[in-house]
Amino acid sequence: MSAMAEPEVSSLRHLPAVAAVLATDEAALLLESHGRVATTDAIRQVIDEARDALRVTPGTAPDANALAQLARGRLEARAPGLRPVFNLTGTVLHTNLGRALLADAAIEAAVAAMRHAVALEYDLASGARGERDDHLRQLLCELTGAEDATVVNNNAAAVLLCLNTFALGREAVVSRGELIEIGGAFRMPDIMARAGARMVEVGTTNRTHPADYRDALNADTGLVLKVHTSNYRIQGFTAEVDARELSVIAAAAGLPLLNDLGSGSLIDLSRFGLAREPTVRDAVVEGAQLVTFSGDKLLGGPQAGFIVGDRALIAQLNRNPLKRALRVDKLRLAAIEATLQLYRDPDRLAERLPTLRFLARGRADIEAQAHRLQPAVAARLGGAFEVVVGDCFSQMGSGALPLDTLASAALLIRPNGSQRVLEHLAASLRALTRPIIGRVADGALQLDLRCLDEAEEAALLEVLSELDADSIAAQVP
């Protein structure tokens, strides 16, 4: 390398120093928006890279202005990673896009809890220390009919805490048909192992009978577990022991039954024209002493895991040191409380809770929106693409009602030329300042409008104006 380095020494010598780049007008703007430390770092990096490039391929050194431009690109590429996107995938509770959107009341409550001191663990009546769960306890009991309730980080944590509290070093009995895996590495056997419970599988994949459970229970058993098989169905020659019957079997052995509902709903969704998911109240009535469910699935709140049930058992959960490690912070407690409050007025829930609002939207309403947006979207996509309104199917997501799809409408974008342009278009939409996430299906980029509120339409069209659709099409011969 040293022999090669000789010829370009002069162009290397012309490479501006950090101070020279910092003195440009462009750098002054960068200093203003990104600060001294980040700007200087970026400039140093682009100078280092220019030096390395000149060593490999001799040529003219970039001047200070060019380097400042490069530094700008670097600084702007570091835009915050967690930024708003348009979820036009048709999956309402999209785990990778953050599941439920919060209701305004929940957002306001979280903001207030961020800005002000709150009586988190402080009893205002007595002026003494309070319990952070007390804010939610009463509401959860009222909405589910349970005796007591507690809340942790998410439903995975809720299941972990229950298993660890009641089956540490002991056996936890579960049907082979219910050993689920949920996206994002939640696998029931692994959670059981990490909770310190010995998993005892009973029955078979398709059929489990009461006697299978009875035969498995012994002095070493700590807990009987029932898992709602949320994200799949076993059909055909099947048998399962329902929670009512299982709770009798567990009670006869003096053991608690934990029913993990996953996406438990607090109300009967059939009143919104949706298929019926078991409600938490149903599960409590059926006799499980412990019922666990998620905060950010059908419930439509922030990420959280709820455990409701028998008072003495909940008290035991709260005494487990793991509870401290799995607890929820004040922002989420505030948002959860505000979300649960909305459930006290079910008649207005679909207006106020985005998850339900999206799920309850009828196809005709979505189709009308698609027709309204079609001309403007087509204009922004230019001549290289055709934009039509078409039918599609949305999903609840997060494992809720996996086989039930919701009739919906989409803007279908098809390239007038090569099909290969489609992936380029999808990538370009993901690269917008507010990325638009659709779905490529049947030779079209499908933008399902189910989750697009009317108030967001203008923002969607504005961000689409950034697109240079003709040049996207031109990239593919």
Ligand SMILES: *Cc1c(COP(=O)(O)O)cnc(C)c1O
């Ligand atoms: C989703 C789900 C979980 C995990 O809940 P998170 O809130 O995502 O942690 C556990 N069990 C079942 C049955 C589920 O559907």
